[in-house]
Amino acid sequence: MDFSPLHEASTQPVLLVNGRIIDPANGIDQTGDILIENAVIKAIGPNLQVDPQVELQRIDLQGKWVVPGLIDMHVHLREPGDEYKETVASGTKAAAAGGFTAVAAMPNTKPVNDNQAVTTLLLSKAVEGYARVYPVGAISQGSSGDNLAEYGEMQAAGVVAVTDDGLPVLDGQLMRRALEYASNYKLLVISHSEELSLSRHGAMNEGSISTRMGLIGIPRVAEEIMVYRDLALARYTGSAVHIAHVSTRESVSLIRRAKEQGCRVTAETAPHYFTLTEEAIGSYDAKAKMNPPLRTADDLVAIKEGLVDGTLDAIATDHAPHSELEKDVEFDLAANGIIGLETAVPLALAMVREGLFAPARLVELLSVNPARILGVAGGSLAVGAVADVTVIDPERSFRYDLEQVVSKSRNSPFLGWDLIGKAVLTMVNGKVTYTDI
Amino acid sequence: MSVMETEYRFTHKHILGIEDLSAEDIDYILRAAESFKEISQRPIKKVPTLRGKTVINLFFEPSTRTRLSFEVAAKRLSADTFNVAASSSSTTKGETLVDTARNLEAMNPDIIIIRHSRSGSPRLLANHIDASVLNAGDGVHEHPSQALLDMMTVREKKGELAGLKIAIIGDIAHSRVAHSNILGFAKMGAQVAVSGPATLIPAGVAEMGATVCESVEEAVADADVVMALRIQKERQRDPLIPSLREYAKFFGITARTLAGAKDDALVMHPGPINRGVEMDPAIADGPRSVILEQVTNGVAVRMALLYLILGGE
Numbered sequence: 159m160d161f162s163p164l165h166e167a168s169t170q171p172v173l174l175v176n177g178r179i180i181d182p183a184n185g186i187d188q189t190g191d192i193l194i195e196n197a198v199i200k201a202i203g204p205n206l207q208v209d210p211q212v213e214l215q216r217i218d219l220q221g222k223w224v225v226p227g228l229i230d231m232h233v234h235l236r237e238p239g240d241e242y243k244e245t246v247a248s249g250t251k252a253a254a255a256g257g258f259t260a261v262a263a264m265p266n267t268k269p270v271n272d273n274q275a276v277t278t279l280l281l282s283k284a285v286e287g288y289a290r291v292y293p294v295g296a297i298s299q300g301s302s303g304d305n306l307a308e309y310g311e312m313q314a315a316g317v318v319a320v321t322d323d324g325l326p327v328l329d330g331q332l333m334r335r336a337l338e339y340a341s342n343y344k345l346l347v348i349s350h351s352e353e354l355s356l357s358r359h360g361a362m363n364e365g366s367i368s369t370r371m372g373l374i375g376i377p378r379v380a381e382e383i384m385v386y387r388d389l390a391l392a393r394y395t396g397s398a399v400h401i402a403h404v405s406t407r408e409s410v411s412l413i414r415r416a417k418e419q420g421c422r423v424t425a426e427t428a429p430h431y432f433t434l435t436e437e438a439i440g441s442y443d444a445k446a447k448m449n450p451p452l453r454t455a456d457d458l459v460a461i462k463e464g465l466v467d468g469t470l471d472a473i474a475t476d477h478a479p480h481s482e483l484e485k486d487v488e489f490d491l492a493a494n495g496i497i498g499l500e501t502a503v504p505l506a507l508a509m510v511r512e513g514l515f516a517p518a519r520l521v522e523l524l525s526v527n528p529a530r531i532l533g534v535a536g537g538s539l540a541v542g543a544v545a546d547v548t549v550i551d552p553e554r555s556f557r558y559d560l561e562q563v564v565s566k567s568r569n570s571p572f573l574g575w576d577l578i579g580k581a582v583l584t585m586v587n588g589k590v591t592y593t594d595i
Numbered sequence: 596m597s598v599m600e601t602e603y604r605f606t607h608k609h610i611l612g613i614e615d616l617s618a619e620d621i622d623y624i625l626r627a628a629e630s631f632k633e634i635s636q637r638p639i640k641k642v643p644t645l646r647g648k649t650v651i652n653l654f655f656e657p658s659t660r661t662r663l664s665f666e667v668a669a670k671r672l673s674a675d676t677f678n679v680a681a682s683s684s685s686t687t688k689g690e691t692l693v694d695t696a697r698n699l700e701a702m703n704p705d706i707i708i709i710r711h712s713r714s715g716s717p718r719l720l721a722n723h724i725d726a727s728v729l730n731a732g733d734g735v736h737e738h739p740s741q742a743l744l745d746m747m748t749v750r751e752k753k754g755e756l757a758g759l760k761i762a763i764i765g766d767i768a769h770s771r772v773a774h775s776n777i778l779g780f781a782k783m784g785a786q787v788a789v790s791g792p793a794t795l796i797p798a799g800v801a802e803m804g805a806t807v808c809e810s811v812e813e814a815v816a817d818a819d820v821v822m823a824l825r826i827q828k829e830r831q832r833d834p835l836i837p838s839l840r841e842y843a844k845f846f847g848i849t850a851r852t853l854a855g856a857k858d859d860a861l862v863m864h865p866g867p868i869n870r871g872v873e874m875d876p877a878i879a880d881g882p883r884s885v886i887l888e889q890v891t892n893g894v895a896v897r898m899a900l901l902y903l904i905l906g907g908e
């Protein structure tokens with residue numbers, strides 16, 4: 159695996175030859191070439207003729223997929239504050255290795271990204287990273303759930319959405335005001351849906367396994383009640399809401415019905431919710447502990463149905479790095495969260511191999527829709543579009559082991575898994591930041 | 596059957612829960628415990644079986660009864676025992692359980708007996724040390740030695756466990772004893788019925804092998820054993836029950852509740868009892884009560900576990 163940070167990467171023109179170009183935003187799924195020059199897509203089509211005088215890098219992509227750059231709309235980069243877990247540099251490097259050209263950075267850093275100074279700091283770090291960083295600001299000051307943060311100033315500094323992710327907004331009135339106030343700026347509000355009075359102290363999904371293991375359970379209703387509340391508030395205020403990390407069947411049903419009723423809602427789920435169930439916790443393995451928790455096989459099926467029928471718009475990893483200090487402890491003391499940037503593509507590809515949907519749908523879930531929901535560039539390979547491009551080898555198999563991990567943290571339940579399908583080239587703004595062809 | 600018996604080997608390095616044991620394992624442990632019980636009745640209650648072995652009692656929760664029972668068991672087998680009283684709160688900051696494990700490991704113990712307030716701690720310990728780990732109660736997960744001594748007591752009185760009806764009444768949700776007993780009695784072919792306030796009946800307990808009864812009477816009907824669990828006073832604040840007074844009135848074991856059980860039904864309690872709350876004192880001290888025999892058998896079961904884990908001949 160070769161990496162080049164954005165500020166060092168070559169700006170030489172690149173010709174991607176003979177790949178399968180999958181660009182659902184423009185209705186394209188065909189073999190062809192793409193010429194990238196000056197950070198934009200210059201030309202696209204079969205057998206592109208290029209001026210032989212122009213010095214360019216030619217990359218043969220026979221058998222590989224060329225798709226608009228993948229965007230992970232839910233990532234915890236941990237900087238500032240917890241740099242021992244992840245930094246903007248290490249996190250975006252893991253993103254590039256996973257095929258992501260951009261990540262949305264959640265605001266639960268130390269300090270919380272609830273003002274333009276933190277946003278500006280984050281963006282200044284991103285210059286030396288390997289992927290774009292879209293900062294997400296806090297809904298409330300300090301994410302404490304009391305007063306609104308300064309959305310206008312944060313947006314001017316570069317914030318693309320607001321959320322108190324990691325913590326739910328418990329106060330219904332504050333959530334309502336956030337939805338109303340964000341609409342002035344056309345800023346998306348992202349809901350971490352959790353009724354804390356039902357989930358507090360919980361360590362895993364509530365059911366026979368939590369009882370057998372003697373762990374306090376987190377019932378599904380803790381999520382569903384808040385999903386319902388925020389859908390109701392979005393409908394009432396007319397504002398847009400995005401539901402993060404959907405994990406239960408009933409949440410999918412609620413979102414499906416709200417969409418049918420014309421509510422302005424979008425939603426994401428994470429690869430672990432369509433790959434693993436609570437059984438993955440095995441014998442108190444904290445690498446399978448996250449919030450919301452892994453659920454049951456029935457929920458997993460419903461999540462897949464939601465991805466197929468369009469109820470769920472995006473796959474986002476909720477990449478949440480933690481060190482051994484937070485994970486190698488008693489299960490109920492262990493921190494929530496797993497890293498996910500490097501395993502999202504193969505795990506999502508498994509659904510394509512299963513025949514659930516075509517590759518184009520995968521590109522919608524990982525690129526087109528996240529760009530549209532966040533209102534950022536990308537999601538398209540049209541001529542003139544920004545040159546954020548990902549190349550995927552759908553057949554490449556690899557073992558995701560410790561040596562393979564690019565993130566600074568190693569808290570993945572997929573360690574040791576044999577995976578099929580891998581991002582093999584990531585291009586951000588016309589610069590190749592990662593290759594493994 | 597005799598072929599099975601000759602081929603059977605006890606192969607467990609750790610005892611983390613009844614969940615990991617087969618019916619055959621349980622039977623083997625109980626038979627070993629029955630033979631060790633005899634030692635405790637001798638004038639000189641000591642055998643050299645585990646001489647030179649080191650047993651550490653690592654108790655993160657205060658427990659005089661269980662710790663003493665393990666200590667007596669280890670000493671009767673001539674093992675060297677050391678008691679480490681640690682506090683769970685001190686390990687959440689500063690030294691972690693894993694650090695503690697590594698420190699103890701440096702002293703080359705043969706077995707660590709752990710009591711901890713967090714479910715799964717014995718597994719975490721076992722993941723980090725070479726010594727055997729014996730779970731003396733972890734959070735609301737399991738308390739395997741307690742369930743084994745309960746099964747031993749019932750088997751002594753009833754001959755067989757298969758086919759018996761065991762009623763367990765009270766705070767099933769927060770009782771590691773209940774969890775281990777449900778798993779254990781069910782594995783041995785008994786029928787387990789549980790009842791209590793619905794707020795204290797955990798999700799999915801039926802999948803562990805118990806039948807959930809809405810009324811105590813239904814659970815106790817025709818039971819061979821009635822086991823009451825300790826109700827913790829804090830549960831009133833949780834809020835899980837309104838008051839101990841109301842609990843005693845509707846869920847406490849009295850002569851009236853017991854009338855529905857078999858005439859020779861045994862009354863059990865893992866102790867310590869809140870007299871007059873989960874059980875009428877007249878019942879706890881009455882002729883059907885085997886509560887003190889439970890204590891005696893506790894030593895025998897723990898001797899058997901130490902002996903089997905340490906591979907005694």
Ligand SMILES: [Zn+2]
Pocket residue numbers: 323324325350402403449
């Ligand atoms: Zn969240």
